[in-house]
Amino acid sequence: MxxxxxxxxxxxxxxxxxxxxxxxxxxxxxxxxxxxxxxxxxxxxxxxxxxxxxxxxxxxxxxxxxxxxxxxxxxxxxxxxxxxxxxxxxxxxxxxxxxxxxxxxxxxxxxxxxxxxxxxxxxxxxxxxxxxxxxxxxxxxxxxxxxxxxxxxTLHFIEDHENPPSRAYLKIQESLTMARLFTGCELPKAGDRCFEAGACPGGWTWVLAGLGANVFAVDRAPLADSLMNNPLITFQAHDAFTFKPEEIGPFDWIFSDVICYPERLLQWITMWLEYNPNLKMICTIKMQGEIDWPLIQKFADIPHSRILHLNYNKHELTWIHIPA
Ligand SMILES: C[S@@+](CC[C@H](N)C(=O)[O-])C[C@H]1O[C@@H](n2cnc3c(N)ncnc32)[C@H](O)[C@@H]1O
The missing domain is CATH 3.30.2130 (VC0802-like)
Known part of the structure; x- marks a missing residue:
């Protein structure tokens, strides 16, 4: 042969x-x-x-x-x-x-x-x-x-079993890596202002502060103690979805890992993009039971965005918005 x-x-x-x-x-x-x-x-x-x-x-x-x-x-x-x-x-x-x-x-x-x-x-x-x-x-x-x-x-990271307060940090590491691969964007850096909705216990916030960015972290529950005294991190106990952009902005990056209905997340994203279409955003879309594909398509249709399933996602997708 x-x-x-x-x-x-x-x-x-x-x-x-x-x-x-x-x-x-x-x-x-x-x-x-x-x-x-x-x-x-x-x-x-x-x-x-x-x-x-x-x-x-x-x-x-x-x-x-x-x-x-x-x-x-x-x-x-x-x-x-x-x-x-x-x-x-x-x-x-x-x-x-x-x-x-x-x-x-x-x-x-x-x-x-x-x-x-x-x-x-x-x-x-x-x-x-x-x-x-x-x-x-x-x-x-x-x-x-x-x-x-x-x-x-496949993308797997060498894990840090000591410092991050939750394993969710791997999701933000992967999504930032993919955002840079797709668009050539820089990672969040010193001087950037990030808003993280649903930040507790603080895995994503830990990564963002580790990159030198300032993080406004919002959740109903507090972050891990190890993050509360970090001068780059400001925590507020609040419903992250009820803040108006003009009350707390401007930001360079917006993140959400909130467990909520995709409809609610889409409304919130739309509000932020009406305020500033140039925001860089990374949000987890959490699936609840049967997937509503036409609704997922509405996320995909937002200009300058893409959806992916991460190696570190579970029953969820990640929406990434990086304007040119
Ligand atoms: C999956 S966890 C976030 C994990 C976090 N990204 C990390 O890296 O550790 C989801 C969080 O969303 C919070 N949450 C749910 N609804 C919220 C709301 N309306 N406003 C603020 N936080 C909310 C929950 O309290 C929970 O801590």
Whole structure:
């Protein structure tokens, strides 16, 4: 047998870990797709009748990586597999569910990419990164073109188990990293004024103050003691949604991780953007039961914004608004 590439007509989606049901439900309910997957390779789902044109408004949020132009590569040796992938493109990330030893040997022969956990802040290169998966000893499904600049759509940080008052800090680290990747914006910095709604116990506030920004943190419950005396942080016990922008603004950045109905969050975002359309905003959209997709689309339709599901999101999406 010699190496052979066979282009496939469809698309393949890799869901976030343990989010397979969410991805399949999104395909059905958001995109009205009733097709069953043509093939399943571990957690990778291939649909032969779908094309990128079916996703002109964006790929599914619950797919951490979409293979946009998948192909099958048949090969004899590890060297041949790596050599064929290298001929197409420099960067390749693995998603493997079988033949792990062989897959590791192929990865070792490919040009180095950083698959380790990262320290925040980190700048993600915007170079294309392909995705490949061994489906047996002699066959790979792969795509040089994918929906993500992260290896297999994955971003994990080296965790700090001592200082942050909650694990929620990982969400703001990931969303700021992605905002910078998508738009080239700077991270919040010394001299920037941030408003954080629903800040208790203070994971996001801890990250923002750690970057040197001033934080006006609002919650009905107080922040962790360790943050209350930080000179960069001003805490107010209040309903964050009842402040009028002109009472407390101006701000450079607005954040919300409040658990509330998406309708309420959208109203609040609209109020702030009417006050200042140039605000940079990052908000968690918390899902309550069945997802109201037309409502989520209203967030997506706000100019200069995008929605994503983070590696550190649970049953929620993150809305990022960074004006040019
Ligand atoms: C998921 S927690 C926030 C975690 C926080 N981002 C962190 O990093 O530690 C949501 C918070 O929203 C607060 N909250 C809910 N409704 C609120 C409101 N109307 N105004 C202010 N805070 C609110 C809750 O008290 C809760 O502390």
């Amino acid at each position: 010699s190496t052979k590439i066979k282009e496939l007509s469809g698309l393949a989606f890799l869901p976030f870990p343990e989010q397979t049901e969410m991805l399949l439900s999104e395909l059905k309910k958001r995109f009205s797709l009733n097709d069953k997957p043509t093939a399943r390779y571990g957690d990778l789902f291939y649909f032969e009748n779908l094309t990128a044109e079916d996703f002109s408004s964006g790929f599914p949020y619950w797919a951490r990586c979409t293979m946009i132009k998948p192909f099958l590569l048949t090969f004899d040796s590890i060297g041949e597999a790596a050599g064929e992938l290298k001929k197409i493109q420099r960067n390749w990330a693995p998603y493997q569910y079988t033949c792990f030893r062989r897959a590791n040997l192929i990865q070792e022969k490919l040009p180095y990419i950083n698959l380790k956990d990262r320290n925040f802040p980190v700048e993600i290169p915007s170079s294309p990164i392909g995705l490949y998966t061994l489906i047996d000893e002699h066959t790979i499904i792969a795509s040089a073109e994918t929906s993500s600049n992260l290896p297999a759509g």
